[in-house]
Every structure is written in structure tokens, then in C-alpha cells.
Amino acid sequence: MKALTYQGPRQISYSDVPDPILTAPDSAIIRVTASGICGSDLHIYGGHGFTDKIGYSVGHEAVGEIVELGPEVRSLAIGDRVLVSASAGCNRCAKCRVGIVAACERTPLAIDACYGLGGALPGGQAQLLAVPHAEGNLMRLPEGVSDAAAVVLTDNAPTAWYGARRARIAPGDTVVVIGLGPVGLMAIQSAFAMGAARVLGVDLIAERRKQAAELGAEPVEADDPKLAIREMLGGGADVAIEAVGADATIKLAISAVGHRGRVSVIGVNQNRAYPFHMPLAQVKELEFHIGLCSIQYELPTLLKLTAAGRLRPEAVVTHPIPMSDGANAYQLFDERADGVSKVVLDP
Ligand code: NAD
Numbered sequence: 001m002k003a004l005t006y007q008g009p010r011q012i013s014y015s016d017v018p019d020p021i022l023t024a025p026d027s028a029i030i031r032v033t034a035s036g037i038c039g040s041d042l043h044i045y046g047g048h049g050f051t052d053k054i055g056y057s058v059g060h061e062a063v064g065e066i067v068e069l070g071p072e073v074r075s076l077a078i079g080d081r082v083l084v085s086a087s088a089g090c091n092r093c094a095k096c097r098v099g100i101v102a103a104c105e106r107t108p109l110a111i112d113a114c115y116g117l118g119g120a121l122p123g124g125q126a127q128l129l130a131v132p133h134a135e136g137n138l139m140r141l142p143e144g145v146s147d148a149a150a151v152v153l154t155d156n157a158p159t160a161w162y163g164a165r166r167a168r169i170a171p172g173d174t175v176v177v178i179g180l181g182p183v184g185l186m187a188i189q190s191a192f193a194m195g196a197a198r199v200l201g202v203d204l205i206a207e208r209r210k211q212a213a214e215l216g217a218e219p220v221e222a223d224d225p226k227l228a229i230r231e232m233l234g235g236g237a238d239v240a241i242e243a244v245g246a247d248a249t250i251k252l253a254i255s256a257v258g259h260r261g262r263v264s265v266i267g268v269n270q271n272r273a274y275p276f277h278m279p280l281a282q283v284k285e286l287e288f289h290i291g292l293c294s295i296q297y298e299l300p301t302l303l304k305l306t307a308a309g310r311l312r313p314e315a316v317v318t319h320p321i322p323m324s325d326g327a328n329a330y331q332l333f334d335e336r337a338d339g340v341s342k343v344v345l346d347p
């Protein structure tokens, strides 16, 4: 079969790789019908992945149809349309049983928990994908959820929803979303679905602020977003969601909220330490949330909201591209060219 593989910094290749086989009696194989490129894939693309290995298959946002099932899988059938949660759990430990897969007791290392990082799991930017512990890691798609929507639901949408949920967005709240990539755009949709009155969007790229405005957010058009947010809201926001993964944007999130404001960080920051402004946080009675999303936990809610048209994950997909053109697709997404938000590859 064909798959996208990492061959070194900025080198993605459309390669021949062996077909996957069932790895255990509770596993499954899906024929991938759509697969996304995520902001996190750009770390690998740039040469800052989890491993120095090369040649491994990449991607962790796969949607498809079940073509093979191990004998222990009871709740799924061949032919089911499914999405693959971007990170996999064992489906047996106490944490996985309640969906908190990010804390799976048997998969302690991120490199082995997520597809396509060069660890235990192969990449989902491929024609076929073996999925371990299928009943926990595959989610059957309801009618009315398109492949494009489902790709966003494998990772970006649940991450955004999780960030918004942890900030306890309540009806009438004012929310600032910092970083308007696919995750940030889904955070805007999540905030409105939870009843936010106003959502402001901050990004360096004008095209991305425009995409936020199309979802009903108010773009912050200023060189000094901190000041502009205060002026637009007449004070601090109730909630700030950081969807970038940088020190400067965590700082902006903290300054954007008012007294008893809730900051929720979902951007993945590579730095070891962050210089927290303790007196400011104390005076503000700041709430600071940070974490990794357990996709399986969020999905039942999100699939219902999407099937009912209350969330529109497909709205962030801008570029459907054949997987054979994967190298160019990565370059386009990396350079933020052509108004790109979400790239969905067709295998
Ligand atoms: P993306 O790279 O497409 O979006 C990031 C956006 O931030 C870009 O539009 C960029 O212009 C903007 N940005 C960068 N610096 C900025 C600044 N100083 N001020 C304002 N905006 C700035 O990525 P994405 O796919 O939307 O993902 C966003 C983040 O979420 C990434 O860090 C990703 O690794 C992370 N993520 C976290 C989880 C989780 O479970 N916590 C899961 C998936 C992804």
C-alpha cells in the first residue's frame, strides 16, 4: 500500500510500505478514506519529532471503513464508517474504561500512544491502518457526519472542546481565543456552542482572523492585542483559550482575562519552564488549566453536536488534496500559503 513517510527535515515521501496485519484479536484494520495534517505534524516535518529515526509513516487523523476485525471485537462490524481517535488507549485500565485515555496506565509514552510519531503505532496518512483495541479507539460515525468533519473530530475539535470545557465557559461569557489554526477555529465554535456572548480571535495572520470572523468571532486587529482586547470588552475577558503553544501567547492569555478569569492552555509548548507572574495571578485569583485532551472522552458529545448541525468541524477544512501530492500538501500547510487552514488528504 501507499503511505506518507518522513525522510528527514521537510521531506515527506509518498512511499510503498507493507500492508498492515491484525496485531491482536481485539484489533481492526481500516481502509482510510480521509486523513488530516495537524499542526503537531509540523514538528516532525520541521525535524523536531519524537525520534531521530527516518522512514516511518506519519499522520494521526484518520477516517475510514473497517475492512478486517479481530475475533474479540463485538461492537463493531466490517463495513462500519469510523473515525480513529488520534491517540490510542489500552481500553482495559481504569482510566481508559472511562475515556481518560491521555492517562492510560499501559501506554505511558506519548510516542507510543499516538499514530505516526515513529513509535509503536503506524501513521494514518496511509491507505490502510491497523488500530489496536478497536472497541475503545474507533468511533462509529453517525449519519450526517461527513469525512471532512470526521477528520477534524479525530483530534482538533475534541482538543478545542476540551479546552473550552475546562475553562467552564458559561452562557453570556466573553472569550478570547489566541491562535486561529484549526484548533483555535474549533475553540470559537465550541465557545459559541457553550453559550458565549462574544468571542474575540487573535492571530498574526490576517487570513486566519478572517476565517474566525466568518465563524462569528470578532477579530482583534491591532499591533498590541492586549490593549485592544481591553478596549473591545471594556475590561478583561471571562475566559482565554491559548491554542498556539508559545510563552508570549500564554502571557497574553493571562493578561486578557479579568478578575477570576479562567485561562485554558491547549497549545503544546516545547519549553521546560514558564515564568509565571505570581503576584498578578494572585491578585486576579486566576484559574490556570493546561492538559492533553482525551479524545475518546469528548467524542460522544461532539458527534451528537455535529450530527445535529450545532458544530460544523468541516467549516475549517480548506484544502482537500490527493495523498499522492502529500509532499506539496505539507509544504503548503507549513508555509500557511493560499489561505490554508485544514488540509485533508485523500488516499
Ligand atoms: P496551527 O499551527 O495551524 O495554528 C497555530 C496558530 O497560532 C497559527 O495560525 C499562528 O499564526 C498562530 N500564532 C503563532 N504565534 C502567534 C502569536 N504570537 N500570537 C497570535 N497567534 C500566533 O496549529 P493547530 O493545528 O491549530 O494547533 C494549535 C496548537 O494545539 C498546537 O500547539 C498543537 O500542537 C496543539 N494541540 C494540542 C492538543 C492537546 O491535546 N492539548 C491536541 C492537538 C493539538
Ligand code: ZN
Pocket (backbone or CB within 6 Å): 089, 090, 091, 092, 093, 094, 095, 096, 097, 103, 104, 105, 106, 107
Ligand atoms: Zn489504558
